[in-house]
Amino acid sequence: RTDASLYAAKAAGRGRTVLSERRRHRLADDLAHALAAGGLRVELQPVVDLPTGTVSGVEALARWDHPWFGPVPPAEFVAAAEEAGLIDELGAAVLALACADAHVLQDAWGSAVHLGVNVSGRELTEQGYADRLLRALEAAHWPVTQFVLEVTESVVEASGPAALRALRTLRAAGVLVAIDDFGTGFSSLSRLDELPADLLKLDRSFLTSLTTSTRRTVMVRALLGLCADLDMLVVAEGVETAEQAALLEELGCRAAQGYHYGAPQPVAVLAAHPWQAPPPGRAPVASGG
Ligand code: C2E
Ligand code: MG
Numbered sequence: 001r002t003d004a005s006l007y008a009a010k011a012a013g014r015g016r017t018v019l020s021e022r023r024r025h026r027l028a029d030d031l032a033h034a035l036a037a038g039g040l041r042v043e044l045q046p047v048v049d050l051p052t053g054t055v056s057g058v059e060a061l062a063r064w065d066h067p068w069f070g071p072v073p074p075a076e077f078v079a080a081a082e083e084a085g086l087i088d089e090l091g092a093a094v095l096a097l098a099c100a101d102a103h104v105l106q107d108a109w110g111s112a113v114h115l116g117v118n119v120s121g122r123e124l125t126e127q128g129y130a131d132r133l134l135r136a137l138e139a140a141h142w143p144v145t146q147f148v149l150e151v152t153e154s155v156v157e158a159s160g161p162a163a164l165r166a167l168r169t170l171r172a173a174g175v176l177v178a179i180d181d182f183g184t185g186f187s188s189l190s191r192l193d194e195l196p197a198d199l200l201k202l203d204r205s206f207l208t209s210l211t212t213s214t215r216r217t218v219m220v221r222a223l224l225g226l227c228a229d230l231d232m233l234v235v236a237e238g239v240e241t242a243e244q245a246a247l248l249e250e251l252g253c254r255a256a257q258g259y260h261y262g263a264p265q266p267v268a269v270l271a272a273h274p275w276q277a278p279p280p281g282r283a284p285v286a287s288g289g
């Protein structure tokens with residue numbers, strides 16, 4: 001290798017770093033404007049109650065269409081918001097949009113809906129978060145008992161007493177807490193009973209090998225049994241095929257979410273969906289996306 005090629009490789013590497021750093025700064029700047037101008041949206045993904053085939057809830061997922069970059073993945077703009085000190089504002093904006101949409105769905109469907117909203121680690125551990133969330137729910141006239149706060153397993157593990165305190169305060173007030181992406185962190189099964197949670201959202205990585213690996217099937221069955229005994233509801237995430245759905249039902253999984261049932265969609269699309277009036281008994285679930 002010559003000096004020249006080494007230099008070229010370094011320059012290329014540095015170029016990439018500069019570019020992504022520039023994008024991050026740009027995103028943080030523009031996000032502030034988008035928040036002020038109401039440029040953020042949410043989409044809602046149905047959560048299906050498997051025994052009845054009805055939609056028992058929705059998860060709100062933030063969407064941002066950047067004027068030049070196009071759609072920015074939420075993981076990226078949530079990180080940008082955390083860095084730029086905008087996470088409170090982002091969380092408040094998403095919550096207001098999500099509650100308004102959930103009201104629309106309830107009116108359209110004529111049945112109670114659970115609303116799930118994601119919270120980042122930084123936001124959860126900010127001073128006064130639990131009180132702010134409760135006040136915001138009250139202002140939006142959304143019942144705490146139909147609200148699910150989704151916190152990833154790694155956040156619960158990594159954050160100290162502040163996060164646990166906030167979660168306990170919220171649960172005491174009636175809010176449901178879900179451990180999101182369960183199975184991607186390092187919680188041991190023996191610690192399941194210590195998690196301040198009402199629901200476990202089983203990460204979709206569990207599903208990818210569910211239909212091909214018997215060992216995986218045995219694990220999921222055991223986890224479902226354990227959670228049932230601990231009074232925790234399990235929601236399987238990322239269900240993409242009819243085969244996965246059938247196996248989950250066979251294993252006794254109570255709730256699921258994924259492209260097989262429906263992708264995240266704008267509220268107007270979901271409100272028009274015939275899910276609200278399922279035939280009695282086990283209804284086949286329409287495929288939404
Ligand atoms: P999450 O909470 O685990 O959300 C599920 C993600 O999986 C969503 O990605 C959803 O679009 C995607 N998904 C749903 N069904 C399927 C499926 O069948 N197959 C596959 N491959 N994917 C599926 P999305 O919308 O890109 O969001 C990514 C993550 O960003 C979320 O993961 C959540 O952690 C975070 N996020 C989204 N909105 C917000 C928000 O408002 N606030 C915060 N703090 N985080 C958010
Ligand atoms: Mg989630």
Ligand code: MG
Nearest residue numbers: 180181201237
């Ligand atoms: Mg998840």
Ligand code: MG
Nearest residue numbers: 180181203237
């Ligand atoms: Mg996830």
